[in-house]
Amino acid sequence: GLMSDLLGFPKMEKKLASLLAIDHVLIVPGDSDEQPPVLKRLGQLLNNTLSLLLPDGRNVIAAMGGTTMAAVAKEFTPQLARQRQLLFVPARGGVGELVDIQANAICSQMAQNTGGEHRSLYVPENVSERTYEPLLKEPSIKPVLDLISHANVVIHSIGEAMTMASRRQMSDDVIAELEQKQAVAEAFGYFFDETGQVVYKIPRIGLQIRDLNDIPYVFAVAAGAKKATAIRAYMHNAPHQTWFITDESAANSLLKGA
Numbered sequence: 735g736l737m738s739d740l741l742g743f744p745k746m747e748k749k750l751a752s753l754l755a756i757d758h759v760l761i762v763p764g765d766s767d768e769q770p771p772v773l774k775r776l777g778q779l780l781n782n783t784l785s786l787l788l789p790d791g792r793n794v795i796a797a798m799g800g801t802t803m804a805a806v807a808k809e810f811t812p813q814l815a816r817q818r819q820l821l822f823v824p825a826r827g828g829v830g831e832l833v834d835i836q837a838n839a840i841c842s843q844m845a846q847n848t849g850g851e852h853r854s855l856y857v858p859e860n861v862s863e864r865t866y867e868p869l870l871k872e873p874s875i876k877p878v879l880d881l882i883s884h885a886n887v888v889i890h891s892i893g894e895a896m897t898m899a900s901r902r903q904m905s906d907d908v909i910a911e912l913e914q915k916q917a918v919a920e921a922f923g924y925f926f927d928e929t930g931q932v933v934y935k936i937p938r939i940g941l942q943i944r945d946l947n948d949i950p951y952v953f954a955v956a957a958g959a960k961k962a963t964a965i966r967a968y969m970h971n972a973p974h975q976t977w978f979i980t981d982e983s984a985a986n987s988l989l990k991g992a
């Protein structure tokens with residue numbers, strides 16, 4: 735309703751933050767599974783929150799890929815770059831997903847909408863350790879990795895394990911392993927079971943989950959009731975300073991399962 739549009743859901747946000755053991759939750763009205771405009775609201779809320787929170791001056795923002803990220807990137811505005819120099823970098827290699835939802839494309843969109851800069855990381859999603867070791871020293875890759883390691887902001891989403899495994903065309907063997915280990919969530923290329931245990935990891939270049947602890951501004955944007963199980967599983971690992979931006983339907987479902 736109108737009141738909730740204006741005021742948000744302060745009680746629910748507090749409850750959910752304490753349930754997930756993170757510092758901040760923000761909820762937009764609606765259900766993004768049913769109403770695509772809800773994703774737009776998530777993006778606007780993220781843009782406004784970043785505008786209020788980020789320090790003046792230089793900010794290095796590491797962004798992940800996915801359909802949620804692609805939708806929220808469209809809502810970024812020049813307001814965000816007021817008093818700031820923004821540099822968007824892909825948090826991890828991710829060439830292999832559809833081009834529009836790769837982190838490279840999302841960083842480019844965010845830079846374009848705000849008037850900031852961006853860098854690209856041309857590394858496949860899924861490479862063996864032997865292949866990527868020498869890549870770390872490549873002149874086109876190393877400077878971007880250095881930037882990622884200095885990011886003060888991370889923005890990512892959270893996926894359902896099996897949806898992400900098939901979208902990324904992981905092998906039948908890996909899919910069987912994920913099923914056997916009861917993976918329910920995926921974020922940053924890590925797969926988690928319901929208790930938050932990492933059960934599988936895609937060897938990818940860039941940000942690792944342990945790095946999140948040292949990053950002052952971490953934003954997790956994920957919505958829709960069908961992601962509730964994945965969100966809950968991932969949040970066992972989320973650093974406390976996380977801002978979780980979600981919709982009413984995911985929030986209700988998380989609180990009901992409590």
Ligand code: BG6
Nearest residue numbers: 798799800801802891893921922
């Ligand atoms: C990305 C994360 O931001 O979002 C992935 O890096 C996650 O790890 C994905 O699985 C979720 O994608 P979508 O399309 O559901 O937003």
